[in-house]
Amino acid sequence: MTSSTPINIKASRRFRRLALNTVITLYCLIIAGGVVRSTGAGMGCPDWPKCFGRWIPPTKLSELPADYKTIYGAKLKGEIEFNPVKTWIEYGNRLIGAFTGVMIFLTLLASVPYLKSGSKKIFYYSLAAFLLVGIQGWLGSKVVSTELMPVMITLHMLLAIVIVFILLYLFTWSSFSQRIxxxxxxxxxxxxxxxxxxxxxxxxxxxxxxxxxxxxxxxxxxxxxxxxxxxxxxxxxxxxxxxxxxxxxxxxxxxxxxxxxxxxxxxxxxxxxxxxxxxxxxxxxxxxxxxxxxxxxxxxxxxxxxxxxxxxxxxxxxxxxxxxxxxxxxxxxxxxxxxxxxx
The missing domain is CATH 1.20.120 (Four Helix Bundle (Hemerythrin (Met), subunit A))
Structure with a gap:
């Protein structure tokens, strides 16, 4: 039977900082999602993961092919009109989402030392958050491909709350577990x-x-x-x-x-x-x-x-x-x- 190894102060503080910063980043993503909904920019990028077939979205109409309505209009029932503001709002939301994934991955790496301690669940919760962010990204693609289907938007929101709960648990555990x-x-x-x-x-x-x-x-x-x-x-x-x-x-x-x-x-x-x-x-x-x-x-x-x-x-x-x-x-x-x- 192997004995567990206590986590040192440096590793503990690193994990706590990353957990807190990841929670903040996730809330920034939620704000960005709210801006997307309130401005009607949900279909500012009609495809996923690219935007109008480009990794860097266009900023003006001349950067799009002349038949862009034919290419993307079928997906949106022919109602597509290029709006650079909405396009970049949606693309900014995607960039923040990608950065959130990076932050959660860093939190996962910082949790690896807990595998050798008596708190292995911290690593597994961090792993769960990382995997769920991947699923969240997939749901985001489905929100686009289903043209903002209400049930997909609701599932997207529910999963975001689950991820928030997991990250808040990790932060609360690392910050307050020793307090009486x-x-x-x-x-x-x-x-x-x-x-x-x-x-x-x-x-x-x-x-x-x-x-x-x-x-x-x-x-x-x-x-x-x-x-x-x-x-x-x-x-x-x-x-x-x-x-x-x-x-x-x-x-x-x-x-x-x-x-x-x-x-x-x-x-x-x-x-x-x-x-x-x-x-x-x-x-x-x-x-x-x-x-x-x-x-x-x-x-x-x-x-x-x-x-x-x-x-x-x-x-x-x-x-x-x-x-x-x-x-x-x-x-x-x-x-x-x-x-x-x-x-």
């Missing part, structure tokens, strides 16, 4: 509330994708010039999404109350306050879209805040269940970053 948390209430209460909050947040995100699909349907009929009247033409999905936000707010406020008013750990209090603050801003961005003509900048902000919120909620849930998910098999040197949050 002090609970003033029964952890079972926080654990149950955490499940409810995460479930509701995920449902709300899925409802949001349905609303976005409804907006796309309205756009096909009335066009982008009717932006100010989009909301008035939406169906029941918008009203379900809007009403459900009230329940989301109530559950999160109750969760916040339980964490802050019963002597719980200061780190959890800080994170729960941040969750409520993000939720308030997210609701404000939703109100902005609903009553001010769906401004283009509001949608990526709304989407990013939703993913950031569910990510932080997941971190809090992990910390509540620290002894179950973050400590077992832990052999690592160094300190976390919680002292920064507590300043």
């Amino acid at each position: 948390l002090e609970f003033g209430i029964n952890k079972r209460i926080l654990n149950t509330l955490g499940w409810v909050v995460l479930t509701f947040s995920l449902l709300q995100i899925l409802l949001g994708t349905q609303v976005r699909e409804n907006i796309d349907e309205v756009i096909k009929i009335f066009g982008y010039e009717a932006r100010a009247s989009w909301i008035d033409k939406l169906d029941y999905r918008f009203y379900v999404h809007r009403s459900f936000s009230i329940l989301i707010l109530a559950v999160n406020l109750f969760w916040f109350y339980e964490v802050t008013n019963n002597g719980s750990d200061r780190l959890l209090v800080k994170l729960s306050k941040l969750c409520v603050a993000i939720l308030v801003v997210e609701l404000a961005s939703g109100i902005l879209m609903a009553y001010f003509g769906v401004p283009p900048y509001a949608q990526p902000v709304h989407l990013t805040l939703a993913i950031l919120l569910i990510g932080l909620q997941f971190v809090v849930w992990l910390l509540v269940n620290k002894n179950k998910y973050l400590v077992k098999g832990q052999e690592v040197g160094g300190i976390g970053v919680d002292e920064i949050l507590l300043k």
Whole structure:
């Protein structure tokens, strides 16, 4: 039976930095995806992985063949019109996606030393994130080839959330697993509330994708010039999404109350306050879209805040269940970053 080798401080800090930077890069990718959707640039590049058959997209119409509509129009029902702004927005999204893959691969390399420690699962989670990014890239190609089919867009979003969760788990484990948390209430209460909050947040995100699909349907009929009247033409999905936000707010406020008013750990209090603050801003961005003509900048902000919120909620849930998910098999040197949050 071979003994495990503790991870040294240098390797631990390297992995923690890479995990954090990869999470940040992934959120940048989510922002880019939101910009693509809000600007209608999803088909700015009608083919994949190239863009108009080129690795470097064209910047003007003269760079395309004269029969480009014949070449690419069949895929888009003959509605293709070259728009360099939309083309480069979509291509920028692809570049950020490729860079995210590189960052996750570097995180995977940094996790290799854990294979010889008592925390082999860190390597396997890193490997899972790397493989899932490959699948995400494949799903991205299917989003293009199916001409933005709603179910493919929803699957694309769900997989992005799964990857966010894996990377946040790796960062939380490497940063907080050695911290002793002090609970003033029964952890079972926080654990149950955490499940409810995460479930509701995920449902709300899925409802949001349905609303976005409804907006796309309205756009096909009335066009982008009717932006100010989009909301008035939406169906029941918008009203379900809007009403459900009230329940989301109530559950999160109750969760916040339980964490802050019963002597719980200061780190959890800080994170729960941040969750409520993000939720308030997210609701404000939703109100902005609903009553001010769906401004283009509001949608990526709304989407990013939703993913950031569910990510932080997941971190809090992990910390509540620290002894179950973050400590077992832990052999690592160094300190976390919680002292920064507590300043």
